Amino acid sequence: MHNIISQIRKKFNISQEDLAHTLGVSYTSVNAWEGGKRTPHGRMINVLKDLLNSDDLSGLGVNAKYKNGFVRTNAGYVSSVIDYNNSRDYLPYTHNIGRWYGSLPSFLVRDLLNFIQTDYCNSGPLLANFSGSGTVALEAALSGVTCYATDINPMAIALSSLKTQLTTKPSIAKLEAAFNSISLNKIIQLTDSASTKDNLIIGENRWLSDEARLAVQEIISGISLLEDSVLQRLFAVSLSSIIVNFSNIDKRCTNHYVFKDNGNFSRHKLENALWEEVLEYINAISELEDVPDYKSPEIMYGNACSLDFENESMGIVFSHPPYGTTINYYSINRMPISVHELISFKDIPQQVVTTADCKKNDISSGTLSRFNSFTDNWVGEAYRVLKPGGIFVSIIGDSRDNGKLSHPFTDIITRGESHGFIMKELFIWVTNHKAGMHVKRKGNHIDHNYIIIMEKK
Known part of the structure; x- marks a missing residue:
């Protein structure tokens, strides 16, 4: 493999850093591949072969076409500052359909999944324990990764199911x-x-x-x-x-x-x-009809604080929890949920999730202290279901409630380490007026997010 890396760099006259950015992986991975110290996983080997046979750096195929990649810095403990330069999600089925707040761009999820597969040689199964509108589940499906996605919000379950499982459209x-x-x-x-x-x-x-x-x-x-x-x-x-x-x-x-x-x-x-x-x-x-190796995820009702999965059953837990109380998902979805709980669905079990259930279990509903009190529960559950060596990813920003600033990411790190996680990476994702994540309410101006990557011992 080190010969392929050398040939690609010589062919396009690029450095190891440039190639790492193109592939969406770390510089250390490319350096280790070219030095013969490590071997890329199977999917990356195919990507490298395709790149070697292509005429330009854009010849990575449709799923890698929009990769941005992580550019590492030497800014202390911060592994990388990620700035997508005002990019908007290009996939119409990610956020351009359905009404959902706190949009997570597909290209960020794709870069993170590629990073985990490459740097940690981990290909799941993956659990998205806060499914939201289904972006993580969708990107896992596009990558051929076995995925389970859960949420306590009926609208989230409905959106995630529709966006990821309707691969054959009705006439x-x-x-x-x-x-x-x-x-x-x-x-x-x-x-x-x-x-x-x-x-x-x-x-x-x-x-x-x-x-x-x-x-x-x-x-x-x-x-x-x-x-x-x-x-x-x-x-x-x-x-x-x-x-x-x-x-x-x-x-x-x-x-x-x-x-x-x-x-x-x-x-x-x-x-x-x-x-x-x-x-x-x-x-x-x-558009999903023509995607090769598409692997439909399993979407289900589930509480991140009490997961219905066996111990050590997952390779990756990918969490995008609410941003404190910045968005109260129960309150803002009461009308959509009211629609869903009044419909007699043919394919949904007898247990129907209601607005009352959502209000009771939604960690974004209530006070900031209530939100913080749940952190140990869902982080502990993520640790429980992960296999040894499994990867825990969490994306979250700061929150402010009536002038009080909260940093949920510090709680996630502290709680994670107390359960036995080892801190591996901390990325800062710049989101000021970018990527659909700009929120300004009650003096709360979220201009960056934290991407935490931890490993189970």
Whole structure:
């Protein structure tokens, strides 16, 4: 392999640092490969062979085309400062569909997975214990890594499932037939599993007008009557994604709902928006049909503080937990969750996750001290399910609550080391107005994140 490295560098007249940046790996890896001290893993060997036979450095294939790579610095203990220079996520199915806050760019996840596979020779299985909208699960699937993704938020489970498992799109004829049956339905038949106290679509409240409430209930009932579970999920997520636009909620809010009178409701506009949203999903996700070696992840309900996995069953735990209380995911998703818990899904077990469940278990709901009190639980669970030598990755930023600044990453490191993790890397990811992670609320200006990499003894 050291001959291939030398030939590539000579062919393109680049240094080991340049090649490391191109491949998205560390300089030490390239140096060790060329010196014959280490051997790249199988996937990287194929990438190097392709690169040797290509005419330019962009010949790494479609999945590596957008790699940025980690450029190491000598800034003390900080292994690398990562700055994607105002890049936006190029994948339409990552964040351009669905409504989710705290977006994690696909290219960052891809670089990190490649780094773990290369520097630590670790290929999973991978657990994304805070699935969110499914970016980690999706990137694992694109990389051919066995992945399990869990979340306590029903909207997160729905988004993650739709974005990662709909690899064969329904025909337009089926979509149109399903849409027509939903729009013509006038029978209200809602599941009785929902909590009337927490559900915003049943009962009286100011967040939906009477006309909007009736229309939404009829559409939800129409979705429940569909026989195809894939179509059910598609229309359910689409309705959940757009419903705030037709309610009295200021959709710019990221912590709690603020009343905003949306004026006269139009069912025709709601149905048109639903159809357009469905088509957006189908057009975006259809790109996954042609991805080679795609490995669909398993998405399931799960609490990061009490994981339903056996001891030492995972090779990687990839955590992107809430940023303290900067975004209250329970509060901001109450309306979408209300949609999901009222639908009788054909492919979901009898245990239905409700808004009440989410409120009880969501670590971002409540005070900052409550959030911090859960850190030891979910970090300890990550340690428990990891195999010896397994890698724990966590991405998190600072948080501020009523003027009090909190540094969750220090708690994660302290708790991790107390359980037995060994600190391996600490990256600083620059996010000021970059990569969709800029948040400014209550004086809290997140301009960078910490990427913690620890290893189980």
